[in-house]
Amino acid sequence: xxxxxxxxxxxxxxxxxxxxxxxxxxxxxxxxxxxxxxxxxxxxxxxxxxxxxxxxxxxxxxxxxxxxxxxxxxxxxxxxxxxxxxxxxxxxxxxxxxxxxxxxxxxxxxxxxxxxxxxxxxxxxxxxxxxxxxxxxxxxxxxxxxxxxxxxxxxxxxxxxxxxxxxxxxxxxxxxxxxxxxxxxxxxxxxxxxxxxxxxxxxxxxxxxxxxxxxxxxxxxxxxxxxxxxxxxxxxxxxxxxxxxxxxxxxxxxxxxxxxxxxxxxxxxxxxxxxx
Numbered sequence: 001x002x003x004x005x006x007x008x009x010x011x012x013x014x015x016x017x018x019x020x021x022x023x024x025x026x027x028x029x030x031x032x033x034x035x036x037x038x039x040x041x042x043x044x045x046x047x048x049x050x051x052x053x054x055x056x057x058x059x060x061x062x063x064x065x066x067x068x069x070x071x072x073x074x075x076x077x078x079x080x081x082x083x084x085x086x087x088x089x090x091x092x093x094x095x096x097x098x099x100x101x102x103x104x105x106x107x108x109x110x111x112x113x114x115x116x117x118x119x120x121x122x123x124x125x126x127x128x129x130x131x132x133x134x135x136x137x138x139x140x141x142x143x144x145x146x147x148x149x150x151x152x153x154x155x156x157x158x159x160x161x162x163x164x165x166x167x168x169x170x171x172x173x174x175x176x177x178x179x180x181x182x183x184x185x186x187x188x189x190x191x192x193x194x195x196x197x198x199x200x201x202x203x204x205x206x207x208x209x210x211x212x213x214x215x216x217x218x219x220x221x222x223x224x225x226x227x228x229x230x231x232x233x234x235x236x237x238x239x240x241x242x243x244x245x246x247x248x249x250x251x252x253x254x255x256x257x258x259x260x261x262x263x264x265x266x267x268x269x270x271x272x273x274x275x276x
Contacts, residue, residue, distance in 0.1 A: 009039075011212035013036075036050055045065060053087075060088065063084070082183050086183045102129040106249065114132075116264075117136070118133070118249060120247055124188070133271060138153070150174055151174050151178055155202040156198070164222070164224060165231075173217060221235045229264065230263060231260075232264065
């Protein structure tokens, strides 16, 4: 079991107070949240078993035990799935993962989305492909291959704090999604290098990574302050790429008739004029 399991469990139980789960608080607490023996009691396992689990030296843990712990810690569906993943990690691959390639059919889908900015995310939240509007929105074509990575763009690109008015929320969601990705790929050396680089170069990333929050970016709304188009309010959907679980298509979908839709249309016209 990876050390992430213990860190994740400790971070989650630190968020829950005894009275939240029907326990009386007693004695002085050196750390916030539930004690390990309290989690064990509520989950119906021995204290020794839970301690060994948190320390990463327990036996193979059953779904029933993990379900009980998830219930006690109030984990949502994504956190529950993450707990199962880090408690029973997949064997580390002996060979490096194949390079990430976007198949021609998915590129055709991207290019067909003429009224919606879109791009394809791969492992480590690398940006693998984009359409013209996606490029006009974020500027992927002006970045080097190494820079085409959402966490790097959010935390290391100075203009990102201007581009995203809700930067703090965007940063937290980005780290939570990257943490989810890390749980699926414990042996990914490039991911470990990315986390190391961001931890060294960004205090904000280091703090958020230490929170051990996990969240899937399946849908939501993102505000952008674009240097040309101005303020944009963009709902987005993240769609899994059939046949490749490591890739997803992110599509920004302006509300029809909204000011954002009008500005995106003007941005599209400008993009067509430059490329036509």
